[in-house]
Amino acid sequence: MAETVRIEVAAVPDWAWNSASRIISKSIRSFFVDPENRRGYEEWLKTPEGREALERDREDREKRAKRN
Secondary structure (H helix, E strand, O other): OOOOOOOOHHHOOHHHHHHHHHHHHHHHHHHHHOHHHHHHHHHHHOOHHHHHHHHHHHHHHHHHHHHO
């Protein structure tokens, strides 16, 4: 049986968020340095799944902007 794990976001210390963010950011940049990865990503964006992901991202950014 699958177990649902919930994280109390407010309980995560800033140093942990900062560390995780640096690791993820470096990994993303390393991935996109490879032209083949970049091309594959740009092709994926043209698929229904990629367009849907872009739309969700746009909606999320708009929601965050309204809160700030």
